[in-house]
Amino acid sequence: MFVKNCWYVAALAAELGRTLLARTIAGDPVVMYRTEAGLAVAMLDRCPHRLAPLSLGKLVGDSLECGYHGVSFAPDGRCVRLPGEERIPPQFCSKTFPLEERWGFVWIWLGDPALRDDSMLPQDFRFQDEPGWCPMSDHIHVSAHYELLVDNLLDLSHEAFLHMNTIGNTAVAETPARTTLDGDRVEVLREMPDCTPPKLFVKAAGFDSNIDRYQRLSYKSPCYVIIEVRATPTGRPDDPTRLIWWVLNALTPETESTTNYFWGLPRQFRQDDTALTDMLRAGITRTFEEDRQMLEAQQRVVVQVPLDSRTVYTRADQAPGRARSMVAAMLAREARAAAQATEKRSDEAA
């Protein structure tokens, strides 16, 4: 069960073009493409005629033609060709989904289009697009429920055990974090003065001494974890040798046991150094691969033993716990609205 009245990252902007892209998003099969003018389009990946996946079809101009019997749909979902039939029944259309292209990502709204709310886009992703910042983004597929990925990112003490070859140092495990839970605000702050720099930090920024490391995580329901990262040489906060980046995590559910993990890593130092960009992409990918292995092993356990069967919680479990409550609340709200709509329809019918 997934929240539907919200934005999910459906694709990197660069993934979309004149080739059909099929992707399951929060349980819904979606096919995406760009019109000849470059506008991004998303349709349910299922022809209303005989349920064949439209992604096996082809683009004819701006329309998508089903590969089975040639039924064609315009970008707004209207059927524009029904071979061998004289007239096209008006209800013969393809379901489409609102898309919003922003900050190098394509966002999809799977729920009620009338409830579309652009203010629900996580604004911190804007750093991918901000002057003075160098953007970088990519995605990996993880065979684990997206909430396990949220858990993972909201407790970064794991960097000291899983990621010692890249972004981990012992300080993230030894330094308790301060968690702020205030309404919908979930924030975890960890300040690590005078600590050993992680290997990837040394390679990226050239530190030759201990650093003051700063991590501020914030969670935005249902699937966004935003991490502000700063590191400066200990005692020299204004040294030009410094590391400033954001890790923008969009954990788009695919199925109940899989996730398309989209990420951005805009940085505000050595912005024009493309070799650094390549090195960072490799380092971050390696890091997330380490997460992937652990998350997939954890997933195999939690399908058999529910995570909430645990009896002991630590302070580091506070933020992940609140995140899960917030998702549960969103789901309950949507279920309530659906029940009310059903009731209203039956009242009107009576």
Place this chain on the structure above:
Amino acid sequence: MFVKNCWYVAALAAELGRTLLARTIAGDPVVMYRTEAGLAVAMLDRCPHRLAPLSLGKLVGDSLECGYHGVSFAPDGRCVRLPGEERIPPQFCSKTFPLEERWGFVWIWLGDPALRDDSMLPQDFRFQDEPGWCPMSDHIHVSAHYELLVDNLLDLSHEAFLHMNTIGNTAVAETPARTTLDGDRVEVLREMPDCTPPKLFVKAAGFDSNIDRYQRLSYKSPCYVIIEVRATPTGRPDDPTRLIWWVLNALTPETESTTNYFWGLPRQFRQDDTALTDMLRAGITRTFEEDRQMLEAQQRVVVQVPLDSRTVYTRADQAPGRARSMVAAMLAREARAAAQATEKRSDEAA
């Protein structure tokens, strides 16, 4: 759930010999072989002793010896050897199934042997055996429910989109077909005068002009679609350059999500041209592979979204729709008969 009191193609006649052939047919595991005299035999592929598949055993003369503990069964199912036991209990036998070898195919009757009805064999398959005709047959495995294959064959407009490299031309999509539904008669007729010949037709018959193309489909419940095909140069119906063949489709269900698709393609032109036979086999196999990919994609959708959840139907859906009703009626008839038999037994017991 499958119709049982009917004939299914179990194998090509050429597949059966002195090697055990295991095949699941409409959910029933079956092992088949020929006796030394060449008679085809079919048994439940399950030793009554410890349920090991008999197909892992071996033939000893005309008997089938289980590979696990050596229990042996004659072609009529009688146990003829029970190693280490002095007497063989009479109920210790293997279930056998009536087989009928005809027209190059081996047909099996899975239901009540007392209801066996040879008139239910689809007589049009006889063209595989008729003087003046060149037979050809083969089979492929498709991971889709057999009714999706019936649907596929009863709406050939798809040839214009899926099979343009072999048997498709645009005429099959643009020319509406005439559907006749009259009791158990389901027929779809499409006459396409003065159309471009499909690529495979040109290769097969050497057309150098437009053709008059004729397609007559008929459905025989539960799983037969017979297609009569004719093509002659436009305006020259008696030209010796012509194409006449039947496509005989036997869509034998394997499981609820898989089908063994047996087909014949007897032709009445250039009967002795073996190079043509080879070319046609390759062309038809390629065509059915194109179907297979689409059908398997469609199957993955319909296991999640039932096909009858659709709200809009086209005229081309009439014949497939009637075919499904006919199968449903056969299933209902069998369920009713089973219920009556149960009732009768309990009346007798009372």
Place this chain on the structure above:
Amino acid sequence: MFVKNCWYVAALAAELGRTLLARTIAGDPVVMYRTEAGLAVAMLDRCPHRLAPLSLGKLVGDSLECGYHGVSFAPDGRCVRLPGEERIPPQFCSKTFPLEERWGFVWIWLGDPALRDDSMLPQDFRFQDEPGWCPMSDHIHVSAHYELLVDNLLDLSHEAFLHMNTIGNTAVAETPARTTLDGDRVEVLREMPDCTPPKLFVKAAGFDSNIDRYQRLSYKSPCYVIIEVRATPTGRPDDPTRLIWWVLNALTPETESTTNYFWGLPRQFRQDDTALTDMLRAGITRTFEEDRQMLEAQQRVVVQVPLDSRTVYTRADQAPGRARSMVAAMLAREARAAAQATEKRSDEAA
């Protein structure tokens, strides 16, 4: 459902060391290792913190450190480190299991530790450790329920059909066995005077004439089949050319459809002949591979058609039948005890 208050072979003693060994035993995920002093340790393979498998972690001295967030557990299950937390809640511990290392195997007690009963170890496995005997052991993985493996070993007539290239001769099928069922004693005796020696027996002992072959099986619930084997040249019981070995079978359930089959084959002839040991290991492995293929095919049937749906039983089915009854009785006993414990707890609470 598996019996829990009993011993299962968890591993060959040689498998355990300073590398973490993960194995599912009767449905329970277990991680095993040796302390620096060589003591065998078994824990539930699931960190109580976030359910990550502990087997992805690493040994730090005698403690096992979770690879995700670094939570560490001593061999007795006590949590000895909880990074970033000031105090460790006492209930934050890892479940451990009693192990007993004996006769070259490591035995695990999955049930209530208070009920641990060393007298339930199958004493015949001691021949692996007895002076004058040459031990040999190994294990294979079989995708079949362990009771199918018990069935297999309690009716050795199958050797005449499945294993004619190694340990089978026709005598095992033709000679009826005598089954003794007396309380918990299940024994099957087969004496085969003056029979052709199996191929592997000739290679092992050098027989050049017929033999008197002796097989005595005994079953110990839930998963042990012990086979005493003797063969001597016919009419020369004291000839030095002889074969004496025990086949010790420990059929450790893994899941409802898989088994870790551990076996020992201590022999009392040519004890120092290491080439013979190698040859025998290869021969026995080949034999059990033949079983594996049949058992896995049988498993695929019995998940669809329950074995107890059979209507005819042979005399050879007596011992396997009793074995299954004994397991059912053990399971019932454990279910009853669990129900009583629940009742007692609720009485105390009232």
